[in-house]
Amino acid sequence: MSVLVFGKTGQVARELHRLVAGLPTSDQALFLGREDADLGDPEACAAAIARAAPRAVINAAAYTAVDRAEEEEPLATTINGDAPGAMARACAARDIPFVHISTDYVFDGSGTAPWRPDDATAPLGAYGRSKLEGERQVAAAGGRHAILRTSWVFSAHGANFVKTMLRLAQTRDSLNVVADQIGGPTPAAGIAEAVWRMAGGLETGTGGGIYHYAGAPAVSWADFARAIFAGAGQDVTVHDIPSTDYPTPAARPSNSRMDCSLLETDFGIPPADWRAHLADVLKEIST
Secondary structure (H helix, E strand, O other), rough: OOEEEEOOOOHHHHHHHHHHHOOOOOOOOOEEOOOOOOOOOHHHHHHHHHHHOEEEEEOOOOOOOOOOOOOOHHHHHHHHHHHHHHHHHHHHHOOEEEEEEEEEHOOOOOOOOOOOOOOOOOOOOHHHHHHHHHHHHHHHOOOOOOEEEEEOOOOOOOOOOHHHHHHHHHOEEEEEEEEEOOOOOEEEHHHHHHHHHHHHHHOOOOOEEEEOOOOOHHHHHHHHHHHHHHHOOOOOOOEEEEHHOOOOOOOOOOEEEEEEEEHHHHHHOOOOEEEEEEEEHHHHHHO
C-alpha cells in the first residue's frame, strides 16, 4: 500500500514527490490533485481514502490565499477545516495514520517568546480561523494523527517570498520590506521530509498531536530579503519599514517564532537551517 497525499502542485506536495522519487520502491505515494479529490467537497476526500486504502495519509493541500480569505471565509473554512476533518474521520474509521499541515496563523502573534504547541490560539483573521477549525476537526476525529504547524514556507516553485523578492529585483534597486514581523523561514523540502517521517512514526506508534516546525534562526522579513539578495548576487537595498506602512486586508502575526522542541523529542526532527536551504533554492532557481 502507498501513502496517500492530498496535493500535487503546491510547494510541499512537489517536494514530497521529489522526496518519494528518491526512495526505495517499497516507499511509494499516490498524489491527488483537485481533479482527483476537490477539497471543496469534503466527502469526496473521504471517499478517495476509502478507495485507496492507504497505509497513511498526508494532507499537503490547503486554501492559502490569506488576504482573499477575508472575503471568502466560508470557502476557506470548507477547504481548510471541513475537508481535513472528513479526511481525519475516514482515517480514524480505518485506523490509518493521518498527518495534517497547519500554520502559525492560529496564534495572535503577540509577545516575543516562541509559540509552543500547547499555547492558547487566537487567530487574527479568516485564514487562521479556517486552519484552526481544521485542527479541531482532525483532533476530534479521534484517530492516530499529527498536526504540523509551520511558517513562512519557501521553495524554488510556487508563490512565495523568495520568488517575489527575486522578481522585484529585476526592476528595482531598492525595496521597502516589513521589519517588525519576526519568524522562521521554512523550506518546503524540510516540511516534506518532516511529514513523511511523521507518517512513518505514527504507523509504528510514535508520537501524535500537535507539533511545530520552522526554520532557524528567527529573522525579520527585511533581513530575510537581505539574505535572499546577497545569496542571489543582487544589488538591492532593503529599507526597514513597520507593518503599518504596508497595510494588507488580513493582519499578519508580528511574532511567528515557533518552539520546535517537541518535534525533535518525539520524531528526532530538528529545526531547519533556512540559510542552507535558501542557498539550495537559489541555486535551483538559477539553473
